[in-house]
Amino acid sequence: GAVVSQHPSRVICKSGTSVKIECRSLDFQATTMFWYRQFPKKSLMLMATSNEGSKATYEQGVEKDKFLINHASLTLSTLTVTSAHPEDSSFYICSARGGLRISTDTQYFGPGTRLTVL
Amino acid sequence: ELKVEQNPLFLSMQEGKNYTIYCNYSTTSDRLYWYRQDPGKSLESLFVLLSNGAVKQEGRLMASLDTKARLSTLHITAAVHDLSATYFCAGKETSGSRLTFGEGTQLTVNP
Secondary structure, three states: OOOEEEEOOEEEEOOOOOEEEEEEEOOOOEEEEEEEEEOOOOOEEEEEEEEOOOOOEEOOOOOOOOEEEEEEEOOEEEEEEOOOOHHHOEEEEEEEEEOOOOOOOOEEEOOOEEEEEO | OOOEEEEOOEEEEEOOOOEEEEEEEOOOEEEEEEEEEOOOOOEEEEEEEOOOOOEEEEOOEEEEEEOOOOEEEEEEOOOOHHHOEEEEEEEEEOOOOOEEEOOOEEEEEEO
């Protein structure tokens, strides 16, 4: 089946530092990747949609200069939280939507990254 | 803009009982998804429903879709403790690829 990985799974950083989270589609090419944020006991909120080779489309209210998204290849997207603050602490989940070989109708979710900003 | 509402948000039930989680959505959606999330984990895909009247079953879970009523249900039969988790429904707008998630239903099955 289609597998999506995220790295790191957990990260703790100091306030003011930047953190990069990687999302990889391991056995398929993902034309589109999505980044979600989830607060404890809350639903998933879409942050941005990225298509390989083009700029990400951010949802309303998401600061594009704070949450930098790069989708440089069909198997890798990165989310960089710049100058992180405690309010950025959250569970970040990526998903990938298939292009070649697998259904384009389904998003496959990564295992998530728990970010804690001290 | 698609809006998705689930109810109940919290459900505590006894093992062996049946119950249904409801998912209403506001505008046309060409597919409806159900996911399970365990604490601290990501989403596990359960069902994708594509057309009116679609019904899918896996073990003790059965999902259905009524596009005219804009309603999907997740029915739990003879619940067991292992089903304790948070269940999300999500709709995809007809145009585009983004998913809109419901608030989630936190299910606790008590022995």
